[in-house]
Amino acid sequence: MSGLDLNDLIHNPSPRCACMLVLDTSGSMDGAPIAELNDGLRRLLAALKEDEVASFSVELGIVTTGSGVARQELALTGVNALDSLPQLGASGGTPLGEAVKLALDALEVRKEQYRSTGVPYFQPWLIIISDGSPGDSWTSVAERSHGMSSHRKLVCLPVGVSGADMGVLAAFSSKGAKPLEGLKFAEFFEWLSASMGRVSASNSTAATVQLPSTDPWSCA
Amino acid sequence: MSQTTTTMAKEGGAVDPTEQGRWQGQAEAVVGLAHRAKNLPCQDAALTGSNANRAWLVVADGAGSSPVSDWGAQAVVTGMARLLQTLGRALGDVLDVSEAPPPARVKEWALLFVNHARGLLTDLAGAERRPVRDVRCTLLLAVLGKEQALWLKVGDGVLLLQETAAPESADTPANATPLRHFRTLGSMGKGEFANETTFLDSATPDDVQFGLEPLAHVSGWAAMSDGAAEKLVSLDGSQVAPHLGTLMEQLRQDKLPRQQLTRMFYEPAFCLQSTGDDRSLAMLARPLSRVFLPPPTPVVELPALRGEPVAGDGVVAQDVAQDVAQNMVMVDAPVAKEATAAVDLEAASAPLAQRAQNTLHLPAKQAKAGPSIAKQRRSKRK
Numbered sequence: 015m016s017g018l019d020l021n022d023l024i025h026n027p028s029p030r031c032a033c034m035l036v037l038d039t040s041g042s043m044d045g046a047p048i049a050e051l052n053d054g055l056r057r058l059l060a061a062l063k064e065d066e067v068a069s070f071s072v073e074l075g076i077v078t079t080g081s082g083v084a085r086q087e088l089a090l091t092g093v094n095a096l097d098s099l100p101q102l103g104a105s106g107g108t109p110l111g112e113a114v115k116l117a118l119d120a121l122e123v124r125k126e127q128y129r130s131t132g133v134p135y136f137q138p139w140l141i142i143i144s145d146g147s148p149g150d151s152w153t154s155v156a157e158r159s160h161g162m163s164s165h166r167k168l169v170c171l172p173v174g175v176s177g178a179d180m181g182v183l184a185a186f187s188s189k190g191a192k193p194l195e196g197l198k199f200a201e202f203f204e205w206l207s208a209s210m211g212r213v214s215a216s217n218s219t220a221a222t223v224q225l226p227s228t229d230p231w232s233c234a
Numbered sequence: 235m236s237q238t239t240t241t242m243a244k245e246g247g248a249v250d251p252t253e254q255g256r257w258q259g260q261a262e263a264v265v266g267l268a269h270r271a272k273n274l275p276c277q278d279a280a281l282t283g284s285n286a287n288r289a290w291l292v293v294a295d296g297a298g299s300s301p302v303s304d305w306g307a308q309a310v311v312t313g314m315a316r317l318l319q320t321l322g323r324a325l326g327d328v329l330d331v332s333e334a335p336p337p338a339r340v341k342e343w344a345l346l347f348v349n350h351a352r353g354l355l356t357d358l359a360g361a362e363r364r365p366v367r368d369v370r371c372t373l374l375l376a377v378l379g380k381e382q383a384l385w386l387k388v389g390d391g392v393l394l395l396q397e398t399a400a401p402e403s404a405d406t407p408a409n410a411t412p413l414r415h416f417r418t419l420g421s422m423g424k425g426e427f428a429n430e431t432t433f434l435d436s437a438t439p440d441d442v443q444f445g446l447e448p449l450a451h452v453s454g455w456a457a458m459s460d461g462a463a464e465k466l467v468s469l470d471g472s473q474v475a476p477h478l479g480t481l482m483e484q485l486r487q488d489k490l491p492r493q494q495l496t497r498m499f500y501e502p503a504f505c506l507q508s509t510g511d512d513r514s515l516a517m518l519a520r521p522l523s524r525v526f527l528p529p530p531t532p533v534v535e536l537p538a539l540r541g542e543p544v545a546g547d548g549v550v551a552q553d554v555a556q557d558v559a560q561n562m563v564m565v566d567a568p569v570a571k572e573a574t575a576a577v578d579l580e581a582a583s584a585p586l587a588q589r590a591q592n593t594l595h596l597p598a599k600q601a602k603a604g605p606s607i608a609k610q611r612r613s614k615r616k
Contacts, residue, residue, distance in 0.1 A: 018503040022477035023465040028507055029428035067268060070507050132469060134428035215268040216298055216429040217460055217511040223429065224299060 028070040029134040031213050032090050032124045033206075034117035036110070037102065038144035038175070039080030044104040047145060047175060047197055054199030055099045061207035062093045068207070069093050071136075071214035075120055077113045081106035082149070084113035090124050110144055111152030114159060114186065121168070136213050137169050140186075141206065143194075145175035147182050156185040164188035173202065173232075192232045201231035257289035257378065258485050261516035262495035266461055268510025277371075278459045278514035279307040281315050288325070290318045291516035293374040295391055295459040297433055298511075302362070306355050306369030310434070313354040314347065318377050329379020334446055344386045344444035347375060351388075352434050370433040372423070374457040378449060378518065386444040390423035390431040392463040394474065395447060396454030396482055396519070414453065414479065418471035419445060424460075431460075454482045454519040461511030465504050485519040 037051065062068050075090035080103065087100045121138040128135045140159065162168035163186075172183035172191035183191035194202060209225045216223045259282030265275060277296030284290070294310040296303025318325075328335050328343055351373050359366040372389025385393055394416050420443035423431055432441045456478065458466060466475045477498075484490040498504060499513045 018477065018498065018501040020503050020506075022475060022480070023503055024468050024473060024475045025507075026464060026469050029509070067509055134424070134469060136427050136429060213429070215509055215511075217509055 027131075027133045028067075029136055029214070030073055030092075030124075030128060031068075031071050031136040031139065031210055032073045032075070032121055033139040033141065033210065034075045034077065034090070034121055036077045036079070036113045036117050036140065036142045036144075038108055038110065038146065039078040039102050039104045040108040040146060040149075041105050042145050042177065043175070048102060048104040050197040050199040051143070052102055054203035055102075057200055058203035058207050059093065059096060059099050061204060062210060063096075065207065065211045065214070068211040068214040072210050073124070074099070075117070076100060077117045077120075078102060079108045079110050079113040079144070080104060082109060084109045084116050086116055086120065090120060107149040108144065108146050109150040110142070110148035111150045111155050114140070114142060114152070115155045118155065118159060118162075118168075136216070137166065139210070140168055140170045142170070142172040142183065142186060143175065144172070144183060145177045147179035152182070153185070156182075159186045160188055192228055195231060195233035198231040205231055256520045257284045257518045258488055258490075258520065259284060259289065259291065259516070259518050260485055260490050260492060260495065261291065261293075261514070262492050262499070263293075263459075263514035264496060264499045264512065266510045266512040267505060267508075269512055271510070275304045276512045277304045277307055278461065278512040279304075279311040279371075280457070280459075280514040280516040281311040282516045282518055283315050283319065284518075285319065285322075287322055287379065288318060288329070289378040289518050290315060291374075291376050291455060291457050291518055292318075293391060293457040293459060293514050293516050294371040295389065295461070295512070295514065296369075296371040297367075298429070300368050300370050302364065302368050303371050305358060305362070307371040309354050309358045309369070310351050310371055310373060314351055314373075314375060317347070317350055325377065325379060325384070328384060328446065329377065329382045332381045332448075334382065334448070340384060340446045341444065343384060344442055345439060347386060348373070348388060348434065348437065348442050352437075355435055366435045370435045372431060372459075373434055374459075376455050376457060376518075378455070381449060383447045383449055383452070383455070384444070385419055385447065386442060387420045387423060388432060388434055388437045388442055390460045391458060392422070392460075392467045392471065393419045393457050394455070394467070394471075395419065395452050396456075396479075397451045398453045399451075414482075416456075416474040416478070418467065418474075419443075419447070422469065422471060453486070454517065456482070456515065456517045458515040459511075459513060461509070462499070462513040462515045464508060464511070464513075466515075481517065482519045485517055486521055490517075 035055075039048065043051065059074070062072050062074075070092075072093045073090045074088065074093060074096065075086070076088040076099065077084060077086050083106070087102070117140055121140065125135065125138065127133075159168065159170050163170040170187035170189070172186050174180045174183050174191055174193045176194070176196070178193070180191050180193060205226055205228060212225060213223050261280040261282045263276055263278040263280045269276065277298065278294070279296075280291075280293045282289070282291040292311040292314045294307035296305075296307040300306070323330075325343065328340060355366055355369050355371070359369050362369075372391055374387050374391045374393050376383055376385040376393060383395075387393055396414050396416050398414050423443070425431060466478050467473070481490060481495075481498075484494075495515060504513075
């Protein structure tokens with residue numbers, strides 16, 4: 015029997031998993047922390063590209079909080095379309111509230127695009143990494159993020175680097191915040207890529223997908 | 235090793251198409267590559283079967299997050315097939331009548347089936363001392379009788395039927411390739427997110443999709459998990475892969491071994507850009523000659539129209555009835571007897587035309603074939 019021709023089958027769009035990374039690039043992250051963060055991002059992209067399912071599913075976006083300004087460094091882009099992620103520097107203050115708002119707005123726009131084009135999607139992800147406390151107004155956006163998280167419309171994971179205000183970070187998610195052990199950015203992003211891989215391959219499941227243990231990178 | 239389930243009423247092979255059962259069945263369920271990578275078993279199960287009075291197909295998709303949902307899926311397909319066999323003629327008031335029964339009766343049966351499936355999971359969980367969520371699964375089911383088919387759906391996956399269109403005109407040769415098209419039943423059964431669906435144990439009556447389909451023009455049925463539907467049906471249910479039509483035709487000719495489905499699911503084209511989910515597919519098909527095609531507008535010259543003497547109403551009615559029967563590609567014996575006996579022709583032909591209108595959009599001249607014959611009979615009596 016000859017093989018199936020692609021024209022014999024239906025080609026549905028892959029379900030998408032949008033993931034916004036809100037990364038603290040304030041002055042306190044200068045030196046080893048920002049270097050490890052950049053290395054972790056590189057590992058994240060490499061691991062996702064190697065995952066046969068995640069590479070067609072995951073879309074990454076980056077918002078930074080450096081120089082006292084929240085900036086979208088990378089719009090949500092499919093992993094397969096990315097050659098590399100932006101190299102980040104560290105300086106200035108931490109407008110975390112504004113950065114998270116940018117990220118949430120980008121995720122909402124993306125979800126609407128999925129709906130209007132009939133593309134299926136998984137719960138979007140919001141990763142917040144910070145080593146300090148917000149230097150701007152953050153409570154209302156934290157409530158928004160927390161609400162979406164508690165209603166299972168968003169997977170929100172705040173990660174606190176040494177010196178971070180864990181109480182503030184925990185306000186952004188119904189699941190609280192996780193402390194990063196030392197500078198284990200590499201381990202964290204490996205965990206993140208594995209988690210995204212599980213989500214991308216999940217079908218007909220209950221509301222939650224079982225994620226890998228956070229023990230390799232968290233000291234919680 | 236993949237876990238697959240296929241059961242036929244007769245052991246050892248497909249149903250003999252010359253038997254009254256008429257339907258050929260085939261089913262397969264295979265572990266997805268993503269599950270294989272994690273050493274997980276196949277959590278899908280699929281099964282078809284038939285006997286003298288019934289044919290059925292059942293598909294269940296175990297929850298990915300449940301540790302032994304493969305047990306649940308297997309128990310549900312096996313248990314529901316047994317129930318359908320046992321019920322047999324008890325479903326006659328719904329499946330063996332040409333006039334559709336009240337919707338409430340259909341709903342009653344659908345909910346009974348769902349309750350029974352839930353009971354199977356509850357019993358299994360109890361026996362294994364586990365919570366029911368550990369064995370949870372979805373359910374797709376269709377049971378076919380002489381005239382109607384009842385279908386139901388809890389959760390995602392796709393149920394569809396294949397209909398044969400009436401000949402486009404009276405000039406269409408009898409051996410012309412019939413037009414067939416697929417029609418999906420119910421909605422896709424997904425929540426907002428791609429991995430969300432409803433399972434039997436948590437389903438409310440509102441979560442049960444069900445319906446009754448007249449079988450006059452139906453030549454095929456298929457039920458598949460979302461893992462198989464990924465490549466066989468578009469997300470909105472509006473398009474079906476050409477390959478499914480090929481499989482149906484092969485099945486109709488009793489040329490579809492189960493291994494062919496197995497190989498299909500692991501073809502590179504089927505695995506490309508896929509979630510790697512388990513895949514299951516159950517199909518029923520019957521030969522074209524067994525499908526009633528409404529006759530094209532009959533070209534019948536009645537003696538009365540040409541001024542010739544009428545031998546008697548009964549004789550004319552019988553001639554016309556014979557013409558109606560001859561215009562059918564093939565009819566089941568009971569229908570043919572109705573047409574040739576000197577009974578009320580309106581009663582014989584009107585329901586057939588009505589059934590045709592219910593299932594397909596027929597050209598106006600064909601839809602009126604039955605009543606127009608009756609009108610001719612009335613005109614002769616004057």
